[in-house]
Amino acid sequence: MSNIYSDWQKIDLHIHTDWSKRTKQGDYKGSFSIETLYEKLVEQNVQIFSLTDHNIINLPAYKKYYKNHNSKSDPLLLLGVELDIERKEKTYHSLLIFNYCNYEKAVDVNDRLEKIYEEKNANIKKRTVSIDELVNVFSNDDFFLIPHAGNSKNSIIKGYEDDEIEEAQKMIILFQSPLEKVAEKSKQMYNENFDKVLHEAFRNKEDYAYIEFSDNHNIEKYPCIHKGNNGDHDFYYIKGSKNYETLRLAFIDPKSRIRSSSEFKTLNQNRNYIESLDIKSSSKINDTSLKFSSHLNVIIGGRSSGKSLLMDILNRSIDTLKKNSKYDSILDGAEIKIKSKYDEFSNIKTTIDTSIVQINQGDIVNYFENNKLEELAKKTGKIELYNQAKEEFSNKKDILNEKIKDLHKEYKNVFDLDITKNIILHNRIIERVLSSEFLIKVDTNKIKKDYEKLENLTTNKTIITNLLDEVKKFKKIDYFSFTSDELQKINNFETLLNSKKQELKDTIAYRTKIDLFLKEVNQNIKTANSELTTEGQEKAQAKLSIKNMFQDIRNLFNSLVKLNKACSSIENYDYSHKESIELDLGNKLCLEVQKQDEISSLIRSGIKDDESDNKSFYLSLLNLLYGNSSVKNHKDNRPDSFKKKTNSQLSSLLSWYEEPNDFLEYKDGSNSKNNSPGYNSEKYLQVILNNPSSNLILIDQPEDNLGNKFISDQLVDLIRELKFKKQLFLVTHNPAIVVYGDAESIIFAENQNNKISYSQVKLENESSQRNICGVLDGGEYIFDNRARKYNISKLLNRED
């Protein structure tokens, strides 16, 4: 059964029958029969072919084939002939392939051709015809001229060689013909020469068609080349259906529609794709069975015809994609089954083991507007880098939080020390300190500093004890058979450890005695001072007061220094941050927190009566601590109030780190922040479509917000290139995407009386072209323009 989308057809338009012997001496080997031909074609799965004898049409063969093999599954026989075409004194060979596939037309064409030869009274073995005669006789027929263009004597290149080759090239262009029998190495040279002929605006050598056929002269050995002495023919494939229009589209657009055997084999290699979708038992959708191309599938239709619904059905049938719940009620009760190439059977869901790009209508503009370029990171396989970048912002936030916490701590310390408290050294204290009474004192703390701390010694002893235990275990490991020398070394080490352990033990005993002794000394001093006179005791008390006072001053000073440092640390902290992730084509996905207000300004704006113009941040906080200003809404300067206010003042800034602004930075240095939604969407699409890790792309109206120039100049080219590497599903209203994109599968969505139906058409079906024109604005212009791809009128009117 033929596919309901444009699929690859094996083609051979150059097969001879034994009638070639009638016009060329000995020009066939073995015997020919239609049955053998049919068997061989079916065996080789050839779908379109032609019987092209030299200067003669084997009518009985055509008659028999059309009579016996006219079902849709049979290979399609197009009427054809290989002609010797006159060019001055020379001739060249060319196939003529007509848009006819029935016996009556074969008879008609044969009659007119035979009449030419008859009028020329030509010997059957020396039949030739001129281009003018052909154009004259077949002016109302649709046919292709496919000349030999290789280096043989029968080549059109030989016929038109020297200064007239340009005429041949013009003619080929006018006939929209491909060339046969051109060696690979010659194609480039030919292309360059075509370019010289063409007006600059129409130079595009990728669009010249080259194709190879078997030129079989020995059907028993089919698919051998010629008579069978040069091995088997490598078939060419053209994309489309079993019809003549398929040839026309292929010869106009060979880049999209012609593949050699080796190119064909690589098309779907090692990639999974959606093969089919069945929808049944839905009250809102007619039962549908869709088959998809592994290349470009477009969904078209009028407003509310169910295009996006079909896209959603695909989404919800692929396990990693999300459905849109707004379609739940429409799909209630529907039986939906999907099948991928790697699935054995259709199922409710399928797994496509590749990253999938899925974009709903309007999503791209929303991504830019709503800071959601994370989606781009996901779709381009960069989500890990994106998350790492976000982690950097989280770190930056943690650092700022620490600084704020530190500020609160230092503020509280100064507040608790009561900066406003007056420190007064009373005369009586000074007098008491200076009195003749005396104190007995010993600075035991100073003495202690001469000795290693006892806890350090104990720790060292524990280390050695543990080490000794481990050495004992080490000696007992069976795995090693220690030599006596090794054992000696271990024992020596053990001895060293034991000696150090003893050394430490002695030191600890000594240090313990010192501690005990100093404790006793302190007690003795206390007892001695208690025996002093009242004045002596008052002197001791006064000295302690002064000591405490100095300690208070020292503490306050230290706290102020720390508060100053905390203020500077916040003032000097650059909270702005930017991370860039390299994407394709020199574009970068950037995340950014931009510096706006100073952090200190934000904090100070939460302080009432702050004379912000003439005080530093630190002085501003001192002013608050002195009570000269207050925390707004709290009317005090308490640490709790300050903390709450600061946190509220900085909450927005801190939240930026959770959701940093994301934007695209383009290769030219500009970025998405200062470009239009259209331009940004173009770049976004380019990046995700180029992502090599995705094999499946589903986009609902990619053309939204895009300029027509971008669509026709770049997007279409990108789609044409990518569709052979990944499967694309596009909902679109744009005829350029459908026609220039050369969609393999076109799905029509229609809504009649609230009942949605889906049908599939192909570009190469002329009735389908009319339907497409009816649905897509500008469709007729696009089809018309494509048909005149080489812009023949301009070519003909060229002045030189």
Add this chain to the structure above:
Amino acid sequence: MNSITIDIELNKDNDDIILNFSNFDRDDIKIDTSTDIDLSEYVQQLTFFIQNNKEIVLKKFEAKDPKLQLIQQTIENITNSFNEIINKESSFSD
């Protein structure tokens, strides 16, 4: 156990107290009594003696002034504490 003898003497010119180490090579320790009495140097020296494990024998002078009496008594009390610790050898080893 060897002992170290310290003579407590009084400098009658300035009332300073002198601690003289009669059988140990060390300079005298002078304690200025005109101001607060700082016994830190003496206590520090005793901590060094703990390692030598030598008992201190103190020889006092006859003090009449209550201040000097208190100082000498405090020095004696400290020295007694020292000797007690020196003699409790076994209790500090594990």
